Amino acid sequence: MRLNLLTTLATAAALIGQSAAGPAAYGICQAGCGVLAGACYTAAGFVFGTVAAIAAPPAIVGCNSAFGVCSAKCAVVALLPTP
Numbered sequence: 001m002r003l004n005l006l007t008t009l010a011t012a013a014a015l016i017g018q019s020a021a022g023p024a025a026y027g028i029c030q031a032g033c034g035v036l037a038g039a040c041y042t043a044a045g046f047v048f049g050t051v052a053a054i055a056a057p058p059a060i061v062g063c064n065s066a067f068g069v070c071s072a073k074c075a076v077v078a079l080l081p082t083p
Helices: 002-016 022-044 058-077
Strands: none
């Protein structure tokens, strides 16, 4: 039993250096994008998530575009290795 525990711990220690940023960094990045989109909407005088796409003024279209670009960049973050 003791050998299995030591083997497991040694394997885990060896793999820690090879981990990727993954879901945690991706979630943090997406949360940041959401905060920025909310701030953009507030600056335009609207509430994020309440404007219909058909009736969206140009400022909101710009906010949505920036949110899309930010979200796409988060996909890259999920693949980067952690330092």
